[in-house]
Amino acid sequence: MRCLLIDFSKAFDTINHAILFKKLFDLNFSHNITLWIYNFLCGRTQAVLLGGIISDWKSITASIVQVSGIGPILFIIYSMDLKPLSDYNKILKYADDTSLLVPQHSSVSLEAEFTHISSWSDSNKLKINTAKTKEIIFNRPRRPRKYFPSP
Numbered sequence: 001m002r003c004l005l006i007d008f009s010k011a012f013d014t015i016n017h018a019i020l021f022k023k024l025f026d027l028n029f030s031h032n033i034t035l036w037i038y039n040f041l042c043g044r045t046q047a048v049l050l051g052g053i054i055s056d057w058k059s060i061t062a063s064i065v066q067v068s069g070i071g072p073i074l075f076i077i078y079s080m081d082l083k084p085l086s087d088y089n090k091i092l093k094y095a096d097d098t099s100l101l102v103p104q105h106s107s108v109s110l111e112a113e114f115t116h117i118s119s120w121s122d123s124n125k126l127k128i129n130t131a132k133t134k135e136i137i138f139n140r141p142r143r144p145r146k147y148f149p150s151p
Contacts, residue, residue: 001138002101002135015063015126018061079093088105089102
């Protein structure tokens with residue numbers, strides 16, 4: 001079995017609000033809940049202070065608050081439509097950690113699944129950090145043959 005541990009660069013910081021709200025609307029969340037999430041995420045600004053000089057304030061149009069209780073849940077909702085090409089392959093997600101499992105005899109290769117995940121990532125404005133994405137190959141060791149002496 002091959003396992004790919006996928007790292008999304010700054011996953012919580014790059015969640016696109018427009019895409020997130022489209023996904024929330026598609027899930028038919030309560031209007032009040034969606035409005036609450038909208039008010040929580042939108043209308044925030046940020047500036048940078050460097051050497052005693054502050055930059056202009058800029059609107060934040062992406063990111064979810066990671067240390068909030070709702071941040072990981074919003075990332076899970078954001079990535080709900082990321083599914084493997086083959087039913088034999090599995091994508092396991094926990095907050096922003098994503099693992100792809102491809103058994104030895106799968107009809108869809110790990111490379112094809114990764115291309116699919118990369119395409120999903122591009123369309124959802126997330127970036128895969130290939131330097132931190134790692135592959136693990138699990139092999140079942142062969143059992144040693146035991147030769148017994150003749151009786």
